[in-house]
Structures are given as structure tokens and as C-alpha cells.
Amino acid sequence: MNRYSTFLESSRPTRLARLALKVADGYISLRHPRQPWPPLTMMYEGPSSRWVYHRNGLAYLDHLKELAGLTPASRIFDIGCGLGRKTWPLAGYLETGEYLGVDPREEAVEWCRRSLSSRDRKLKFRHIDVQNGYYAPNGSHDAAAITLPADDDRYDIVMANSVFTHMLPGEIANYLGECSRILAPGGRLLCTFFMSPDSPAALGPISASPRYTFPYERDGYRVQHDNCDEHVVNYRESDVREMCDSAGIRLLDIKWGSWRGNARYLDFQDIVLGEKP
Ligand SMILES: C[S@@+](CC[C@H](N)C(=O)[O-])C[C@H]1O[C@@H](n2cnc3c(N)ncnc32)[C@H](O)[C@@H]1O
Numbered sequence: 493m494n495r496y497s498t499f500l501e502s503s504r505p506t507r508l509a510r511l512a513l514k515v516a517d518g519y520i521s522l523r524h525p526r527q528p529w530p531p532l533t534m535m536y537e538g539p540s541s542r543w544v545y546h547r548n549g550l551a552y553l554d555h556l557k558e559l560a561g562l563t564p565a566s567r568i569f570d571i572g573c574g575l576g577r578k579t580w581p582l583a584g585y586l587e588t589g590e591y592l593g594v595d596p597r598e599e600a601v602e603w604c605r606r607s608l609s610s611r612d613r614k615l616k617f618r619h620i621d622v623q624n625g626y627y628a629p630n631g632s633h634d635a636a637a638i639t640l641p642a643d644d645d646r647y648d649i650v651m652a653n654s655v656f657t658h659m660l661p662g663e664i665a666n667y668l669g670e671c672s673r674i675l676a677p678g679g680r681l682l683c684t685f686f687m688s689p690d691s692p693a694a695l696g697p698i699s700a701s702p703r704y705t706f707p708y709e710r711d712g713y714r715v716q717h718d719n720c721d722e723h724v725v726n727y728r729e730s731d732v733r734e735m736c737d738s739a740g741i742r743l744l745d746i747k748w749g750s751w752r753g754n755a756r757y758l759d760f761q762d763i764v765l766g767e768k769p
Contacts, residue, residue, distance in 0.1 A: 516543035528607035572655030596628035625722035635663035668739035675768040684761035700753035
């Protein structure tokens with residue numbers, strides 16, 4: 493079921509792909525008239541599509557259950573929650589659990605409060621005033637030094653989906669340290685990257701051209717766009733492993749994404765699953 497939305501995310505936005513998305517958007521709007529839909533103009537953090545928003549949320553609900561052990565009792569901290577693409581399926585799901593999503597995009601946090609917290613008071617959202625070259629160029633605080641608004645050892649699951657794909661090495665090192673601080677012992681970290689594997693064989697057969705090629709080399713990472721590093725960032729697997737290790741996160745698994753054109757994948761981005769020992 494996730495294959496189609498993953499395919500549409502991975503493929504280049506050709507005229508045909510855009511038309512297919514329009515049809516799919518119309519279909520999903522009719523099927524789910526009561527779902528809160530963010531305006532398409534606000535959805536610049538992923539494909540501007542209701543269909544992808546819907547499918548991606550459901551796919552991540554499965555990933556959270558299967559990889560991170562999500563239950564209705566889980567305490568979840570969501571770094572860079574955006575427009576709640578991975579949050580909306582949690583409305584009505586949590587019983588004794590809790591959810592806090594944080595993001596530097598104030599208008600996205602406001603939308604989530606209005607549209608998602610109003611449906612389920614367990615879903616909470618908070619604006620953090622942090623700088624990001626692509627998403628929050630005027631943010632006040634340095635992501636390499638910020639403390640996340642959460643108590644030590646509190647959360648069973650911390651997620652950062654499609655967030656480290658827009659952050660620089662010192663910032664990710666700080667955030668992984670923060671993940672380690674706020675996770676309860678045994679708690680899981682589910683985050684995504686665009687990574688280059690240490691061994692290309694890890695990817696299995698390649699069946700399509702890659703969505704990104706990361707042509708520009710920087711000090712310790714590569715980028716897709718020369719004029720804004722944080723637009724999309726690529727790391728070496730060995731560097732991600734080292735950053736997790738230094739932060740006190742035990743890396744449990746990597747699920748390679750389809751963005752490189754590999755035939756076997758779980759989702760579009762590379763999912764990194766970690767644990768606080
Ligand atoms: C591609 S979007 C992903 C949003 C959401 N996690 C999802 O999967 O749909 C990236 C999000 O990360 C947020 N972001 C960027 N820099 C951040 C930072 N330093 N701390 C927290 N969030 C950040 C952006 O504002 C944006 O909402």
C-alpha cells in the first residue's frame with residue numbers, strides 16, 4: 493500500500509506524476525472528507541499532496557509500531573513535526589501515552605494545534621525558535637547548541653523524520669545527544685537520513701535512477717543544492733554510526749530507502765533505528 497506513495501515521492505515530478513497525484517488527491521479527499529487536511533500551499537516540506545500526506549502517515553504508524561514498539565501507552569517526542577504528517581494517525585490512538593511535536597515553523601505548529609490538538613488533547617505541539625538555513629532562516633537559536641524542551645529519560649520513542657536530512661553535522665551531533673538525554677533507558681530513536689552505505693551491496697539491486705545525486709561536496713557531507721546546504725543533505729553511513737555512538741545511541745538497524753533507486757526498500761528515506769541502552 494505504501495509502494496505507490498513511495499514511488500511518487502521518489503520519481504521526478506514529471507507532468508504524468510503530477511497528474512497522477514491530482515487524481516489521487518481527489519480520490520482521497522472524497523474517501524476521507526473528515527480528515528484535517530493542511531492547505532497544499534503549506535506542504536512544502538514534502539510533496540504537496542493529500543494522498544501522500546495520508547499514505548505517509550499510515551506508513552509511519554506501521555513503522556512506529558513495528559520498529560519502535562509504539563503502543564497506546566507510549567510517550568513520544570517528535571522533532572520537526574511539521575504539519576503532523578506522521579501525527580494525524582495518532583489521534584484517538586494514545587491512551588495513557590502522550591505526544592509532543594516541536595518545530596521551528598510557527599505556522600505549521602499553529603495548524604497542528606488548531607487541527608490535530610483540537611481532535612485529541614493528548615497531541616501537543618510547541619514552537620521552538622531555532623535556526624535552519626532552509627526552513628527557518630530567521631530562527632534565533634543555534635541548532636548545534638539548543639536544548640530541546642523535554643525532561644531527561646522521559647520518552648519511549650523519539651522520532652525525527654526527514655529532519656536530519658536538512659541539518660548540518662554539528663547540529664545533528666547536538667540533537668542526537670538530546671535524543672539520548674530525553675529517551676528513557678530502552679527507548680527507541682526512529683530517524684531518517686539520506687545516507688551513502690559503507691558497502692553498496694547493502695542496497696541490493698538498483699532498478700531506477702536516484703532521486704538525488706548530491707553533486708556538491710562539503711566538509712563531512714554532500715548536498716544537492718549549491719545555494720542552500722540544508723535543502724537536502726547526504727551523510728556517509730560510517731559518519732552517522734559514529735555520531736550515534738558518540739551520543740550514546742546504540743544503532744540497531746538501517747532500512748535503506750528507495751531514493752537511490754534500489755528495488756528493495758521500506759520507505760523513501762533511509763530509516764535509522766537506535767536505542768538508548
Ligand atoms: C521535511 S520536513 C518533515 C516534517 C515531518 N517530520 C514529516 O515527516 O512530515 C522537515 C521539518 O523539520 C523542521 N526543522 C528544520 N530544522 C529543525 C531543527 N533544527 N529542529 C527541529 N525541527 C527542524 C522543519 O521546520 C520542517 O518542518
